[in-house]
Amino acid sequence: MQNIGIFYGSSTGKTETAAKLIQAAFGEDIASAIDVASAKSQDVEQFKNLIFGASTWGIGDLQDDFEDFLSDLSNTNLEGRKVAIFGLGDQEAFSDSFVDGVGEIYEQLGNKNCELIGGTSIEGYEYDASRAEKDGQFVGLILDEENQSEMTDERVTQWVTQLKNQFN
Numbered sequence: 429m430q431n432i433g434i435f436y437g438s439s440t441g442k443t444e445t446a447a448k449l450i451q452a453a454f455g456e457d458i459a460s461a462i463d464v465a466s467a468k469s470q471d472v473e474q475f476k477n478l479i480f481g482a483s484t485w486g487i488g489d490l491q492d493d494f495e496d497f498l499s500d501l502s503n504t505n506l507e508g509r510k511v512a513i514f515g516l517g518d519q520e521a522f523s524d525s526f527v528d529g530v531g532e533i534y535e536q537l538g539n540k541n542c543e544l545i546g547g548t549s550i551e552g553y554e555y556d557a558s559r560a561e562k563d564g565q566f567v568g569l570i571l572d573e574e575n576q577s578e579m580t581d582e583r584v585t586q587w588v589t590q591l592k593n594q595f596n
């Protein structure tokens with residue numbers, strides 16, 4: 429497995445903490461965690477394997493720094509890259525827009541020449557609507573530090589095991 433770039437956007441630090449957990453699960457020698465607030469979209473080109481992570485704010489809005497990063501990414505070549513997405517949200521307080529930001533990342537990457545991997549089961553979550561759910565499953569890893577923080581470690585471990593088999 430080649431180098432992995434974990435690019436994240438985080439407003440109060442929760443997605444940043446999750447990015448570092450994911451980095452540790454792969455090993456710091458092969459995975460880098462990069463805050464998109466201080467990254468350029470071209471920085472992704474040095475990685476064959478990419479992980480994008482962001483929280484959701486407002487009502488279903490992608491985290492601000494990640495929104496900017498994603499719009500810059502439209503000029504970046506992702507050909508041949510495998511990309512997995514993760515996101516944080518609050519399924520109780522924002523049950524109608526749960527982790528919608530993850531859905532937005534997924535939808536925008538759909539126009540790019542990359543392979544999207546890392547879908548997970550919706551079992552164990554309770555919400556009314558989420559743009560991150562497509563065809564009955566989540567398009568990435570979903571974490572909820574407000575309501576299910578005790579499940580984060582196990583969810584990260586399982587997801588990273590899944591990705592290790594799929595990444596280049």
Ligand SMILES: Cc1cc2nc3c(=O)[nH]c(=O)nc-3n(C[C@H](O)[C@H](O)[C@H](O)COP(=O)(O)O)c2cc1C
Nearest residue numbers: 438439440441442443483484488517518522526527
């Ligand atoms: C004002 C506000 C709006 C939010 N809107 C949403 C939302 O629409 N959907 C959702 O799933 N979570 C929402 N959240 C929850 C955050 O996504 C959650 O707290 C997340 O862990 C924050 O991660 P960060 O610190 O990395 O930015 C909102 C939280 C706040 C305070």
